[in-house]
Amino acid sequence: MATQNSRSAARLMMAPAVILLLGWMLVPLVMTLLFSFKKYLPLRGGDLGWVGFDNYVRFVTSSAFWPSVSATLIIVGGVLAITVGLGVLLAILLNQPMWGQGIVRILVISPFFVMPTVSALVWKNMFMDPVNGLFAHLWKFFGAAPVEWLSQASLQSIILIVSWQWLPFATLILLTAIQSLDREQLEAAEMDGAAPLQRFGYITLPHLGRAITVVVLIQTIFLLGIFAEIFVTTQGSFGTRTLTYLIYQRVLESQNVGLGSAGGVYAIILANIIAIFLMRMVGKNLDK
Amino acid sequence: MGRITLDKVSKSFGDVEVIPPLDLTIEDGDFTVFVGPSGCGKSTLLRLIAGLEDTSGGHIRIDSQDATHVPPAKRGLAMVFQSYALYPHMSVRKNIAFPMKMAGVSEEEQRRRIDAAAKALNLTDYLDRRPGQLSGGQRQRVAIGRAIVREPAAFLFDEPLSNLDAALRVGMRLEISELHKRLRTTMIYVTHDQVEAMTMADKIVVLRAGHIEQVGSPLELYRAPRNTFVAGFIGSPKMNLIEGPEAAKHGAHTIGVRPEHIDVVEENGIWQGTVGVAEHLGSDTFFHIHNTGLTDTLTVRALGEVTLSHGDTIHLSPRAEQIHKFDAQGLRIE
Numbered sequence: 322m323a324t325q326n327s328r329s330a331a332r333l334m335m336a337p338a339v340i341l342l343l344g345w346m347l348v349p350l351v352m353t354l355l356f357s358f359k360k361y362l363p364l365r366g367g368d369l370g371w372v373g374f375d376n377y378v379r380f381v382t383s384s385a386f387w388p389s390v391s392a393t394l395i396i397v398g399g400v401l402a403i404t405v406g407l408g409v410l411l412a413i414l415l416n417q418p419m420w421g422q423g424i425v426r427i428l429v430i431s432p433f434f435v436m437p438t439v440s441a442l443v444w445k446n447m448f449m450d451p452v453n454g455l456f457a458h459l460w461k462f463f464g465a466a467p468v469e470w471l472s473q474a475s476l477q478s479i480i481l482i483v484s485w486q487w488l489p490f491a492t493l494i495l496l497t498a499i500q501s502l503d504r505e506q507l508e509a510a511e512m513d514g515a516a517p518l519q520r521f522g523y524i525t526l527p528h529l530g531r532a533i534t535v536v537v538l539i540q541t542i543f544l545l546g547i548f549a550e551i552f553v554t555t556q557g558s559f560g561t562r563t564l565t566y567l568i569y570q571r572v573l574e575s576q577n578v579g580l581g582s583a584g585g586v587y588a589i590i591l592a593n594i595i596a597i598f599l600m601r602m603v604g605k606n607l608d609k
Numbered sequence: 610m611g612r613i614t615l616d617k618v619s620k621s622f623g624d625v626e627v628i629p630p631l632d633l634t635i636e637d638g639d640f641t642v643f644v645g646p647s648g649c650g651k652s653t654l655l656r657l658i659a660g661l662e663d664t665s666g667g668h669i670r671i672d673s674q675d676a677t678h679v680p681p682a683k684r685g686l687a688m689v690f691q692s693y694a695l696y697p698h699m700s701v702r703k704n705i706a707f708p709m710k711m712a713g714v715s716e717e718e719q720r721r722r723i724d725a726a727a728k729a730l731n732l733t734d735y736l737d738r739r740p741g742q743l744s745g746g747q748r749q750r751v752a753i754g755r756a757i758v759r760e761p762a763a764f765l766f767d768e769p770l771s772n773l774d775a776a777l778r779v780g781m782r783l784e785i786s787e788l789h790k791r792l793r794t795t796m797i798y799v800t801h802d803q804v805e806a807m808t809m810a811d812k813i814v815v816l817r818a819g820h821i822e823q824v825g826s827p828l829e830l831y832r833a834p835r836n837t838f839v840a841g842f843i844g845s846p847k848m849n850l851i852e853g854p855e856a857a858k859h860g861a862h863t864i865g866v867r868p869e870h871i872d873v874v875e876e877n878g879i880w881q882g883t884v885g886v887a888e889h890l891g892s893d894t895f896f897h898i899h900n901t902g903l904t905d906t907l908t909v910r911a912l913g914e915v916t917l918s919h920g921d922t923i924h925l926s927p928r929a930e931q932i933h934k935f936d937a938q939g940l941r942i943e
Contacts, residue, residue: 503692503694505690505691505692505694506694506695506696508661508681508688508690508694509688509690509694509695509696509755510696510707511661511680511681511682512659512660512661512681512682512686512687512688512708513682513707513708513711513755513759514682514708514711514712515682515707515711519711523696523707524696527696527698528697528698530698
């Protein structure tokens with residue numbers, strides 16, 4: 322690839338892929354930006370002309386905006402806390418030599434292969450149903466009144482469902498990280514007088530720092546956009562309306578494409594703010 | 610204060626007996642080296658003393674206290690690992706401070722001991738660096754520093770120099786020896802390198818398959834190896850072990866002659882052969898000699914520069930008083 326010829330040939334060869342990717346990204350982005358400055362109501366008159374920043378102002382001042390941002394952050398934060406916390410514990414457990422290790426590891430990873438819609442439906446109908454759900458039976462067995470999970474503890478329920486899906490991913494990444502921990506370091510700490518919990522705190526956890534950052538980064542990207550779990554369970558009611566869901570409602574339920582597009586732009590900004598913070602965190606951790 | 614006594618100590622992993630019951634006393638202040646080929650159980654023995662492995666039988670006493678079931682941290686021993694086992698996310702200072710922090714030593718005392726250790730080990734300029742930014746030799750010194758500040762009853766070294774290059778190894782060997790002379794603390798040192806054992810030890814313990822083959826000072830082992838295994842293991846290059854009629858002449862099953870105890874003579878040598886490879890080191894020349902009718906290859910050391918080359922005939926005379934005799938079981942005949 323040294324000569325001028327081969328370099329320009331390479332550019333030519335790559336061009337179709339680059340153009341396709343750019344188009345795929347740029348066209349929707351430009352259209353979103355375009356619509357966000359228009360009053361566009363497909364079933365109520367169609368394109369009604371430019372309105373400047375009206376949509377942006379309306380989207381932010383709507384009473385649903387800030388609750389949706391906080392719901393998004395609570396779900397992302399909750400899922401991250403649960404998956405990282407339990408992921409570390411599970412990784413340590415799975416790293417212990419035991420009988421049937423291979424099968425147990427596959428079982429632990431399997432929830433990741435279940436589609437979000439399916440897993441949410443399974444949780445909703447099989448576990449959380451207040452009449453026939455397994456949780457309801459369990460509560461009744463102990464003489465308690467069954468909890469109506471999706472209405473009384475809606476955010477927690479969503480967090481539970483999403484955590485169940487993402488726990489395998491966190492566990493997998495953390496398990497590989499824990500396997501690369503030098504056994505002699507733990508032995509040295511043991512000789513230095515560190516108790517098991519201190520060994521975990523001073524040796525294992527710092528060693529996992531990098532893997533935890535990677536888990537947090539990747540999961541955040543995907544969790545900011547969760548939709549199916551909310552769509553098939555609460556439909557955005559009981560305080561589970563995330564920013565993504567709010568945009569969906571504005572565009573498809575209220576048929577207000579302009580307003581929804583403005584919301585989409587806000588979502589891009591929010592995601593980027595979080596991404597910048599995370600990248601800094603990762604950068605700091607990877608510098609070590 | 611660091612007299613370590615092993616009394617019928619044994620270790621099995623499942624059905625495999627790695628160390629059959631074994632007795633050994635390590636005197637206070639001694640530099641003891643466990644040496645043997647890989648897989649001889651020397652590291653396992655060290656880990657048993659450290660408490661990182663549980664014994665399958667027998668007792669370990671440290672300063673006449675039974676330490677068999679005492680957790681590693683409470684035995685008052687410090688260990689230097691083959692991989693150094695430094696904590697990569699902590700600075701050198703924090704690495705060295707770690708055992709004191711765990712023991713609840715006051716901040717002031719910690720600082721005093723760290724400064725003293727850093728000064729002794731030439732680490733003062735590196736205290737705020739991370740282990741990843743140090744060279745192999747510096748990492749090794751940090752690991753030793755971490756052991757020193759604990760003021761242990763004994764130091765345990767598990768092949769500490771095997772990750773260093775040859776030149777550095779010689780330097781660190783001297784540093785550890787000097788450290789021992791200064792501290793006069795018991796040190797147990799595991800290695801597979803007999804040169805390290807010979808140069809550093811007060812007492813060498815030669816191990817094979819978990820058995821102690823011989824215990825003694827380096828020169829005792831050199832002068833009077835108890836069996837053919839020790840004879841072949843101690844000394845560099847290896848002792849020539851000769852069986853058959855030549856050995857029978859001396860009334861033994863096997864005779865052993867070290868390369869440095871065979872003289873190269875002009876003619877009328879007792880043995881003769883053809884030169885295979887000649888290794889010229891300047892101060893010495895090592896000849897690998899074939900067709901002697903004794904063994905496949907006979908190694909001979911000649912002092913200085915000798916100008917014999919491949920294919921030449923060489924005449925040799927072993928020094929009669931330096932011939933070691935062994936019986937059919939490989940045991941020394943006096």
